[in-house]
Amino acid sequence: MNKLRRPLIAGNWKMHEGGPGGLDLAVACVALAKEAPGVDIVIAPPFTLLAAAASVAEDTPLSLAAQNIHFEPNGAFTGEVSAEMVAEAGCSWVIIGHSERRTLFGETDELVAQKVDAARRAGLRPIVCVGESLDEREAGKTEQVVRRQVAAVSALLATGPLANGMPAAVAYEPVWAIGTGKTATPEQAQEVHAWIRGWLGEVSTELADLTRVLYGGSVKPDNAAELLTQPDIDGALIGGASLKADSFSAIARAAVAELTRMGVAT
Numbered sequence: 001m002n003k004l005r006r007p008l009i010a011g012n013w014k015m016h017e018g019g020p021g022g023l024d025l026a027v028a029c030v031a032l033a034k035e036a037p038g039v040d041i042v043i044a045p046p047f048t049l050l051a052a053a054a055s056v057a058e059d060t061p062l063s064l065a066a067q068n069i070h071f072e073p074n075g076a077f078t079g080e081v082s083a084e085m086v087a088e089a090g091c092s093w094v095i096i097g098h099s100e101r102r103t104l105f106g107e108t109d110e111l112v113a114q115k116v117d118a119a120r121r122a123g124l125r126p127i128v129c130v131g132e133s134l135d136e137r138e139a140g141k142t143e144q145v146v147r148r149q150v151a152a153v154s155a156l157l158a159t160g161p162l163a164n165g166m167p168a169a170v171a172y173e174p175v176w177a178i179g180t181g182k183t184a185t186p187e188q189a190q191e192v193h194a195w196i197r198g199w200l201g202e203v204s205t206e207l208a209d210l211t212r213v214l215y216g217g218s219v220k221p222d223n224a225a226e227l228l229t230q231p232d233i234d235g236a237l238i239g240g241a242s243l244k245a246d247s248f249s250a251i252a253r254a255a256v257a258e259l260t261r262m263g264v265a266t
C-alpha cells in the first residue's frame with residue numbers, strides 16, 4: 001500500500017448468497033465497514049440482492065458494486081441489466097471484465113471498454129479486472145496480455161471516472177490464482193501492479209496516482225497482510241473469502257494494520 005491511496009477491500013460474491021443468508025452477510029459487512037476506518041469496503045452481491053443490500057447499507061460506509069452491466073442504458077436485451085439500473089438500485093461501483101466474464105461469456109477488450117463507458121455515463125466507478133491465464137504466464141506473455149487489457153480502458157478511465165472525480169480501480173487477477181488456492185507471490189503481484197501503474201502513468205500521472213490497483217486471486221486472511229505491504233497493491237478483490245464475514249473482516253483488518261504500520265492516522 002502507499003499513503004497516496006486509500007485502500008479498497010472488495011468482495012465479489014459471484015453467484016452465491018442471493019437470499020436471506022446474503023442479507024445477513026451484508027449486515028455483517030456494514031459492521032465491518034464501520035470498524036475499518038481509512039479503508040473503503042465494497043461488496044458485490046448478486047443482482048437480486050442489490051436493492052435489499054442497499055437499504056441495509058444506506059447511510060453507512062459500506063458501498064455496493066454490481067458484478068456486471070450491459071453497455072446500453074435500456075432496450076430489448078432480455079436478461080441484461082444496465083449501468084443506470086444498478087445505480088438506481090444503490091450501487092456506486094461495478095466490476096467489469098472479470099475473467100469469468102471474459103472466458104465463460106466471451107467478453108472482449110472492446111466490450112469491456114464499452115461497459116467502462118456505460119459506467120461513466122451512469123456515474124458508477126468501475127473495477128476493471130485484468131490478468132493472464134496459466135498458459136499465457138508459462139509462455140512468457142503476462143506483460144503483453146495485461147498491457148493489452150489495460151490499454152483497452154486506460155484512456156477511458158482518465159476521461160470518465162477520473163475526470164468526474166471518481167477514480168476507478170483496476171484489479172490484477174491472474175486467472176490461475178482465482179478460486180484455485182494458488183496465490184501470486186507478493187513479488188509476482190507487485191511486479192505486475194508496478195507495470196499497470198506505469199501504463200496508467202503513460203496516460204496521466206494523476207491517473208497512475210489515484211487509481212487503486214487491487215490484487216485478486218485466492219486472497220485469504222493468512223496471505224492478505226504480506227500482499228498489502230507491497231507498494232503498488234492498494235487493496236484486494238476477494239471471491240471465496242468474502243462469503244464469510246469472519247474471513248472478509250480479517251482481510252479488512254490486515255489493511256487497517258498496514259495503514260497503522262505506515263503511520264497513517266485512521
Ligand code: PGA
Nearest residue numbers: 178179217218238239240
Ligand atoms: P477468489 O476469487 O478470491 O475466490 O480466488 C477472486 C475473484 O474471482 O475475484
